[in-house]
Amino acid sequence: xxxxxxxxxxxxxxxxxxxxxxxxxxxxxxxxxxxxxxxxxxxxxxxxxxxxxxxxxxxxxxxxxxxxxxxxxxxxxxxxxxxxxxxxxxxxxxxxxxxxxxxxxxxxxxxxxxxxxxxxxxxxxxxxxxxxxxxxxxxxxxxxxxxxxxx
Amino acid sequence: xxxxxxxxxxxxxxxxxxxxxxxxxxxxxxxxxxxxxxxxxxxxxxxxxxxxxxxxxxxxxxxxxxxxxxxxxxxxxxxxxxxxxxxxxxxxxxxxxxxxxxxxxxxxxxxxxxxxxxxxxxxxxxxxxxxxxxxxxxxxxxxxxxxxxxxxxxxxxxxxxxxxxxxxxxxxxxxxxxxxxxxxxxxxxxxxxxxxxxxxxxxxxxxxxxxxxxxxxxxxxxxxxxxxxxxxxxxxxxxxxxxxxxxxxxxxxxxxxxxxxxxxxxxxxxxxxxxxxxxxxxxxxxxxxxxxxxxxxxxxxxxxxxxxxxxxxxxxxxxxxxxxxxxxxxxxxxxxxxxxxxxxxxxxxxxxxxxxxxxxxxxxx
Numbered sequence: 001x002x003x004x005x006x007x008x009x010x011x012x013x014x015x016x017x018x019x020x021x022x023x024x025x026x027x028x029x030x031x032x033x034x035x036x037x038x039x040x041x042x043x044x045x046x047x048x049x050x051x052x053x054x055x056x057x058x059x060x061x062x063x064x065x066x067x068x069x070x071x072x073x074x075x076x077x078x079x080x081x082x083x084x085x086x087x088x089x090x091x092x093x094x095x096x097x098x099x100x101x102x103x104x105x106x107x108x109x110x111x112x113x114x115x116x117x118x119x120x121x122x123x124x125x126x127x128x129x130x131x132x133x134x135x136x137x138x139x140x141x142x143x144x145x146x147x148x149x150x151x
Numbered sequence: 152x153x154x155x156x157x158x159x160x161x162x163x164x165x166x167x168x169x170x171x172x173x174x175x176x177x178x179x180x181x182x183x184x185x186x187x188x189x190x191x192x193x194x195x196x197x198x199x200x201x202x203x204x205x206x207x208x209x210x211x212x213x214x215x216x217x218x219x220x221x222x223x224x225x226x227x228x229x230x231x232x233x234x235x236x237x238x239x240x241x242x243x244x245x246x247x248x249x250x251x252x253x254x255x256x257x258x259x260x261x262x263x264x265x266x267x268x269x270x271x272x273x274x275x276x277x278x279x280x281x282x283x284x285x286x287x288x289x290x291x292x293x294x295x296x297x298x299x300x301x302x303x304x305x306x307x308x309x310x311x312x313x314x315x316x317x318x319x320x321x322x323x324x325x326x327x328x329x330x331x332x333x334x335x336x337x338x339x340x341x342x343x344x345x346x347x348x349x350x351x352x353x354x355x356x357x358x359x360x361x362x363x364x365x366x367x368x369x370x371x372x373x374x375x376x377x378x379x380x381x382x383x384x385x386x387x388x389x390x391x392x393x394x395x396x397x398x399x400x401x402x403x404x405x406x407x408x409x410x411x412x413x414x415x416x417x418x419x420x421x422x423x424x425x426x427x428x429x430x431x432x433x434x435x436x437x438x439x440x441x442x443x444x445x446x447x448x449x450x451x452x453x454x455x456x457x458x459x460x461x462x463x464x465x466x467x468x469x470x471x472x473x474x475x476x477x478x479x480x481x482x483x484x485x486x487x488x489x490x491x492x493x494x495x496x497x498x499x500x501x502x503x504x505x506x507x508x509x510x511x512x513x514x515x516x
Contacts, residue, residue: 016505017353017403019313019374020286020335020362025326098397123394130319130398133326134353147358149504151497 016147018136029139035086097127177383184377184425185406188498192491194480218248224444229258234268241271243461252281282306286313290334320385336366350374354403360415370419375405377425429471489516
């Protein structure tokens with residue numbers, strides 16, 4: 001069964017609240033490591049959708065993950081050049097950080113946001129951090145095991 | 152008593168909280184307590200027409216005898232404008248014979264002159280009083296300081312509230328919870344009163360209950376979703392921040408939380424969060440709660456009718472409970488605890504995934 005088949009609708013997934021997380025919000029690690037150009041880089045699990053490499057190069061942004069739609073690949077821009085991620089990326093478009101958290105819980109790697117949501121990336125990352133805090137998940141590996149109910 | 156003209160931070164927040172809860176719709180919208188998914192099965196037998204009036208609702212609250220399995224959950228304190236609320240509630244519970252809590256006593260830790268806003272026993276000595284401190288503050292204050300805080304108001308028990316959801320939504324919220332469980336455990340181990348850990352509207356799960364079961368905590372209050380939504384309160388206060396808006400319906404409903412806690416914790420358990428009728432109380436007791444906490448409806452009753460309003464409301468809900476017990480043919484709370492039940496809909500679905508089939512239903516005793 002493919003990743004997309006496992007997720008019917010993210011609205012059917014409900015996290016179970018943890019009333020006593022053993023965490024401080026600011027210490028939660030929301031990044032993941034990906035293999036790019038022969039080395040590991042640490043990025044937030046959010047990719048901005050662009051049509052072409054050139055669009056991504058124009059935006060640049062250190063350690064910003066891009067989803068190049070034409071190539072159907074994920075990559076980062078370094079020194080005005082696109083480098084593609086070597087890892088397999090299970091992905092979906094997400095509307096907010098809670099959806100992103102659900103996606104990661106169900107085995108996804110990265111959530112994609114459209115270009116017009118570029119300004120919301122920080123907000124989405126903060127929403128992800130809140131979901132992790134309220135499920136006692138100190139990092140993305142812990143979030144993968146967070147308690148959920150699936151309708 | 153005169154106060155400094157401005158008490159920023161903790162104290163003024165208390166006044167705002169009361170205003171928002173009474174003046175704005177901050178109840179859960181999409182999420183209910185899930186008590187509507189519980190059906191109680193009446194016991195066999197017939198009774199005379201005046202049966203409801205002979206029903207005994209007396210029960211035990213951590214070693215203290217109370218008139219009914221209800222208490223008023225801690226809500227407020229820490230500002231002159233809310234002092235009357237606590238005193239009126241004390242007047243009402245004193246008449247009826249049930250316990251009450253006060254809101255977080257952090258304000259009097261920061262400003263000792265505010266102790267009077269929690270000190271209901273100076274006028275109502277017979278009240279069974281639950282003191283209150285936050286889990287994040289239990290990490291800051293020593294057991295000695297917390298004991299002195301309780302002694303100043305002659306509190307009988309200590310509630311430690313945990314509210315990470317509310318803190319996350321609150322502007323300037325205290326979002327450090329690392330070590331909170333250990334701090335709670337240390338307090339429960341060393342303080343001279345029984346400790347109840349409570350949530351404030353997002354529920355206690357079986358995982359958290361299991362952690363608390365390993366400590367000397369005497370009781371857990373579910374503080375489940377379905378009633379007043381404290382994330383919504385803080386969103387309103389913040390002018391509606393988009394970031395936290397998606398968490399507005401976050402939390403474990405009270406009925407679900409109650410059964411999760413019962414599956415992992417053998418101590419005293421109370422159900423709070425959206426309890427609105429005598430039928431809700433009967434269901435919670437049948438599911439295993441030792442008592443139910445009421446907050447918002449009591450606050451409304453106090454705002455409309457003072458101490459008399461509180462007493463009238465409490466008598467009304469106790470009568471509702473008696474009518475439901477009469478329907479179930481239960482003459483006392485012990486019989487109510489043995490009533491059979493079935494679960495349905497979303498609650499059944501939740502239980503199947505979370506605690507297994509053993510708690511889905513029960514045959515009558």
